[in-house]
Every structure is written in C-alpha cells, then in structure tokens.
Amino acid sequence: MNPSSRSGSVLHCNRRPVLRLRRARRGGLILIVVLVMISLLSLLAASYAFMVQANMRGAMAIHHRFQAQMAAESGFQRAVAVLRESRNDAGIWYNNPQLFRAILVEGTEEEAEADTQQQIAKVSETGWYDTSAKPAWRFSLYARNSDDPVTVRYGVTDETSKIDLNRVTEAQLRRFLELTIPQDTANPVDINVLVDSLLDWREPGNQPRPNGAKDEYYQGLEPPYRSKNAPFSTIEELLLVRGFSAWVLFGEDYNRNGLLDPNEDDADASFPPDNGDGILYAGIAPYLTLWSRETNMSSDQRPRINLNMQDTQKLQELISEQFSAEIVNYVLSVRASGMAFNSVMNLLPAPPTPESEEAPPEDGLPPDLQPPPDDSTTTQPTTNPADGFDAGLQDGSTDLSQSESASEKSQTAKPPEFKDLTQEVPPGTYEDLPLILDRLTTDPVPLYVGRLNISTAAREALASIEQLTDAEIDAIVAARVDLSPEERRTPAWLVARGVLTEHKFRWILPRLALGSSVFQVECVGYADHVGVMDRMNVVFEMRGPIPQVLYKRRLNNLGTAYMPHGEEIRAAQQQAPVNR
Structure with missing residues (x-):
C-alpha cells in the first residue's frame, strides 16, 4: 500500500472521533439553551399568571369595596325613608334593630338564613370567609347608646x-x-x-x-x-x-x-x-x-297655630278643631282684652314659686311677663326655614332666634315668679299639655335653633341646662328609659311622671326641643361572604320629604369599629383573626 494513502486514511480515521465529540458538545449546548429557554418561559408564564391573579383579586377587592359602599348608602336611604313617614315618632327611628340591624340589601332573610349561619360557623372555626358562597350584602345603622354605654344603639340620632x-x-x-x-x-x-x-x-x-x-x-x-x-x-x-x-x-x-x-x-x-x-x-x-334645628311644626307636619295671630276669627276656627271650649273661650278673652300671649304655658295656671327659692329682683320681669314677639298675620312662615338660619351664619352672627332670646332672658340667676295673664284662672291642665306644646306657639319663627331634646340628649348634654341639678339630670335619664312613643313627642312627661316640679319645668321649657329637622346616621355596609366593610357618617336635614346632606365622611381609616355579625364573630376574631 502506498505510504501516502495509508497516512491519509489514518488522518481521516483520527478526525471522526473529533467530529463526533464536537457534535456531542454542540448537541449538549443546544439542550442547555433549550432548557434555559423553557425555564425562562415557565417563569414568565408563572409571573404573568400571578399578575393576572393579583389583578383579578385587586379588581374583586375594588368591586367588593364598592358594593360595601353601596350597602352603606342603602342604610342612609333606609333612614331617610323611615324619617319621611315617622319623623316625629322617635320610638320608630331612635333604637329599632328590626329596621336598622343586619338588613339585607337584596333578597329575603329566609333565603340567606342558612348561608349566613354556615358563614358564621366557618369564620368562627377557621377564621376564613368562603368567597365562593352566595353573596349577601347587608347594612346596619349604629349609634351611641347614652342610656347604656356598654352597648350600641341601632337607629338614627337627632342633632337636637x-x-x-x-x-x-x-x-x-x-x-x-x-x-x-x-x-x-x-x-x-x-x-x-x-x-x-x-x-x-x-x-x-x-x-x-x-x-x-x-x-x-x-x-x-x-x-x-x-x-x-x-x-x-x-x-x-x-x-x-x-x-x-x-x-x-x-x-x-x-x-x-x-x-x-x-x-x-x-x-x-x-x-x-x-x-x-x-x-x-x-x-x-x-x-x-352645629345643626341643632327644629322646625316650628306640629307632629303632623302642619305649622303650629300662633296664639298671637291678628286674625282672631281664623284663630278661633283653628283652635276650636282641637281644643276644648274652655280653652278656646279663654284664648279669645285674653286677645279681646288687648293682651298677647308670651308663652303657651299661659293656658295653664301659674305654679307657685317654691319657698326655698328666692323671687327675682323687682326690676326684672319673669319670662311669662316679657313683652310678646311681634304679631303675625298668618300661622305659616313666609320664608324658607333654612334661609333665615343660613343668612345668620353667613354674616357671622351668633344671635339666636326670637325664641332663643326669650330663653336667654329666662335663664336668670334667681328662679322667676310666674303669674297668670288675667284674674281668670287659665282652664288648661297638664293632661292638655302634650297637645298644647305640639299644636300651639306664640313665636312665628320658622326655626328654633340651639334647643335641646331632653328625651334623647345624653347626660353630659343635659348638663348644659344650668337650672337642672345633678339629681334632676339623673332622674331624667332614669325615667326616660321606658317612655312610650307618644310620651317622647313632647317634654310633658317630665311633669306627668313627677321628674320635675311644675315650676322647674316652666322655667326650662324655652330651652327644650320637641323634635328635630337635622339627623345623623352612621351606616356600616358589609357582607356575609367576604370581610369587606364600609363605614360612613352622614348629617342631613329633612326639608319636607327631601334630605339635604350637610356633612358626609367615610370613617374607614379609623379601623374596624364594629363586628356586625354579633358577639360570636367578635369572640372568634379575638382568638383567631380573620384572614382577608
């Protein structure tokens, strides 16, 4: 064999392992690249899936937050609807769990009862909500309970x-x-x-x-x-x-x-x-x-009858429909003599001044003998009730209305001495007092501002009535716990139940409100199936059937204030916080 051909075949044989080695290395590198690419693509896919899931949860959280807000708004609308029908019946809106606690926004309680109990049991056991459960959105209206500070009240708060x-x-x-x-x-x-x-x-x-x-x-x-x-x-x-x-x-x-x-x-x-x-x-x-306002209207939303109206014939027609002939004749007799009423209490005999209290100085007139306000030719206000009040705020004035001016005059250092307007003893009795306070007035102003509702005010607020002693304040708070809705409409129960003397009642009456046109609600919207909650505080004025919002604020930044499902959930969350 030719030596040159032999050497060529040897070289060719030596190249084959090298080529195979190079090919093997190249194939291994490609495999590594492919594996890296697959890993990167997997990471990208996982990241994208995680991002989509996070966005979905974020969107769902926004959705739940919005629904909670709408549930809270539903609570506000429930309060407005109740006040349209029963504004002067505090027994309905002051503390009424049936109307204002855990109210379903949609559906019936019978439909949601089973699911609700399952949710309560699940949260109590595991601390987790079942977000796949049937949605059930609710609202509750919470308020401070001044008569029992360890509990809450479910209802509306009057600003008076x-x-x-x-x-x-x-x-x-x-x-x-x-x-x-x-x-x-x-x-x-x-x-x-x-x-x-x-x-x-x-x-x-x-x-x-x-x-x-x-x-x-x-x-x-x-x-x-x-x-x-x-x-x-x-x-x-x-x-x-x-x-x-x-x-x-x-x-x-x-x-x-x-x-x-x-x-x-x-x-x-x-x-x-x-x-x-x-x-x-x-x-x-x-x-x-800032909104202690009361319209000068009776409980049936009609303007009160002004005892000093100039048209005495019209006056006779109006009071004859609701009062006894004795009271009607006495009113007409006083007006015929040229005198004017300065208080609806003139229809009742003046109480004696307690012997333990000093009479006022001779140069000071008691409230019942103060000059009466200007006569009015009509029993109805001629302006929008809010116009006069707002105008007073705009010019920076802190002057009170005519009724408040009389109230300030009545708050003398010494108890006043009350006297009847005429020699004839007034025919009214304290049995007539609720109707007298509700239907009559001697002051034709459209609004009373700054008065206090003694049937709903907290003990601390009652202290602002200077004439009341601490013992009398305690007696008021204790006596009003079991007041009937009819009794709450006027402060006449203070005398009827013997809480105050006739003299003390007459003394503080100019400071007392019979109702309110401005209310406050704290609405909480929440759900049975998720742990989202929205808390909203609203102050609004009822102008007839129309609510005008005066102040609105969401209180979510103050943290969780209530456990709306009850003490069972509250206890469970204290032991095992709910995961959200």
Whole structure:
C-alpha cells in the first residue's frame, strides 16, 4: 500500500472521533439553551399568571369595596325613608334593630338564613370567609347608646340631642366641660382656657378674654394661622383652638364607636393612650353639633297655630278643631282684652314659686311677663326655614332666634315668679299639655335653633341646662328609659311622671326641643361572604320629604369599629383573626 494513502486514511480515521465529540458538545449546548429557554418561559408564564391573579383579586377587592359602599348608602336611604313617614315618632327611628340591624340589601332573610349561619360557623372555626358562597350584602345603622354605654344603639340620632357649638353660652359651656372632661390625669385640663379660647375663636374682634386667644397667640405657632372670628364650620375645627387637643376632643375612643375596645383600656401597652381604668372617656365631640334645628311644626307636619295671630276669627276656627271650649273661650278673652300671649304655658295656671327659692329682683320681669314677639298675620312662615338660619351664619352672627332670646332672658340667676295673664284662672291642665306644646306657639319663627331634646340628649348634654341639678339630670335619664312613643313627642312627661316640679319645668321649657329637622346616621355596609366593610357618617336635614346632606365622611381609616355579625364573630376574631 502506498505510504501516502495509508497516512491519509489514518488522518481521516483520527478526525471522526473529533467530529463526533464536537457534535456531542454542540448537541449538549443546544439542550442547555433549550432548557434555559423553557425555564425562562415557565417563569414568565408563572409571573404573568400571578399578575393576572393579583389583578383579578385587586379588581374583586375594588368591586367588593364598592358594593360595601353601596350597602352603606342603602342604610342612609333606609333612614331617610323611615324619617319621611315617622319623623316625629322617635320610638320608630331612635333604637329599632328590626329596621336598622343586619338588613339585607337584596333578597329575603329566609333565603340567606342558612348561608349566613354556615358563614358564621366557618369564620368562627377557621377564621376564613368562603368567597365562593352566595353573596349577601347587608347594612346596619349604629349609634351611641347614652342610656347604656356598654352597648350600641341601632337607629338614627337627632342633632337636637346635642349642644350647639355656635349657640352655647359661656355658663352652659363651662358646666358641660367641667362634667365631661376628667381631671384626674397627670396633666389636668384648664377649663378656663377652653371656655375663653372657644368663645374668642367664634366671636369677632381682636381683644382676647383673660384666658383666651386671638391672632397674637395663633401667629406665634408653627405654622402660624389666624383666629377665625366666626362660627365653627365643623366640630373638628376645635383642634385649631387653643387648649383643644385630640384627647380633649376624642378622648380614648380612637375608632369613635362609643365602646371600650381592648386597645382603649390597656394603659400604655398599645395605641391610643388611655389610663386603663375600665371606663371609656369618649371626648367632648359626641355631644356637640352645629345643626341643632327644629322646625316650628306640629307632629303632623302642619305649622303650629300662633296664639298671637291678628286674625282672631281664623284663630278661633283653628283652635276650636282641637281644643276644648274652655280653652278656646279663654284664648279669645285674653286677645279681646288687648293682651298677647308670651308663652303657651299661659293656658295653664301659674305654679307657685317654691319657698326655698328666692323671687327675682323687682326690676326684672319673669319670662311669662316679657313683652310678646311681634304679631303675625298668618300661622305659616313666609320664608324658607333654612334661609333665615343660613343668612345668620353667613354674616357671622351668633344671635339666636326670637325664641332663643326669650330663653336667654329666662335663664336668670334667681328662679322667676310666674303669674297668670288675667284674674281668670287659665282652664288648661297638664293632661292638655302634650297637645298644647305640639299644636300651639306664640313665636312665628320658622326655626328654633340651639334647643335641646331632653328625651334623647345624653347626660353630659343635659348638663348644659344650668337650672337642672345633678339629681334632676339623673332622674331624667332614669325615667326616660321606658317612655312610650307618644310620651317622647313632647317634654310633658317630665311633669306627668313627677321628674320635675311644675315650676322647674316652666322655667326650662324655652330651652327644650320637641323634635328635630337635622339627623345623623352612621351606616356600616358589609357582607356575609367576604370581610369587606364600609363605614360612613352622614348629617342631613329633612326639608319636607327631601334630605339635604350637610356633612358626609367615610370613617374607614379609623379601623374596624364594629363586628356586625354579633358577639360570636367578635369572640372568634379575638382568638383567631380573620384572614382577608
């Protein structure tokens, strides 16, 4: 064999393993690349799937949040519907779980009962909601229960049950603050500073009271600002006033539910700060309002009959339909003599002044002998009720209505002496008093502003009526627990039940409201199948059948305030928090 051909075949044979090795290496590299690509694609697919799932859950969360908001709005609409029909029957809207607790927005309770019980059992056992269950959205209307602070009330709150921040006098404010703010803390609150600073803030002028503050004080703060020198626009505005800290305004009740939650009774263990004494200090905010308004209308939404109307023939026709002949004849006799009524209480015999109380000075006239308001030719207001009030706010005036002016005059340092208008003894009795208070007036103003509903006001708010002693306030709170709906319509039960003397009742009557045109609701929307909740606070005025929202705020940022499914869920969540 040719040596050259032999060497060529040897070289050819030597190349084959090299080529096979190169091909094997190339195939292994491709496999690695393919595996890496598959891994990357898998990661991308998983990431995309996770993103889609997250977006779906986010969209579902937004959907649930919106539905919770609509459920809360449904609670507000339920309150409006009830007030349209029964505004003057506090027995229906004040505390009524059947109308305002755990109300289904859609469907019937019978349809949802089985699923609801299953959901409660599941959450109690596992701490998880079954989001695949049949949707069941509900609402509840919560309110503070001033008669039983350890529980809540399911209903509507009338704003006349609170102290009007823009109308309260210095003496009323001082007594209220002294009763409400505890002084057993390490840093006691100076009531004098609070009273003077509040009055300085809402009144015009640049000269502060001895313990108050005007521009000179506020300009020295960081950041500086000016004294408003005008009525308050919100209750939270008090935080701008000297001395009014968040603790004074809201106390230990961080979530503002009126209940003593565990974190509000653990001293310094957790927020908010509290003294751990087992008693909730809720601040002064729950007892204050800017909208204490009452229309001068009877319980059937008709204008009250003005005893001083100039048309005595029309007056006779109106009162003859509802009152006895003796009362009608007495009214006409007084008017025929040229006199005018200055109180509907003139229809009842004047009570004697208690011997233990001093008579007023000779140069001071008691309320029943004050000059009457201007006569009116009609029993109906000639202007929109809100127009006069709003105009007063716009010009910065804090003057009260005619009725309030009489109220201020009646709050003298010494008890007044009441006298009958004529020698003839008035024929009215205290059995007639509920009808007299409801149907008649001597003041034709369209609105009463700043009065207090003694049937619904908290004890702290009742303290603003200076003539009431602490014992009388306690008696009022105790007696009204079992009031009937008819009794709640007027304050006549104070005398009928012997809570106050006839003299004391007549003395404080100009400060008392018979009803309210402005209401507040706290609506909570939630579901049985998901742990989403929406909490909304609304203040609104009922102008006839039309609600006008005056203040609206969502309170979700304050955290969970209620466990709407009841104590069973609350206890379960304390042991095993619900996962959401």
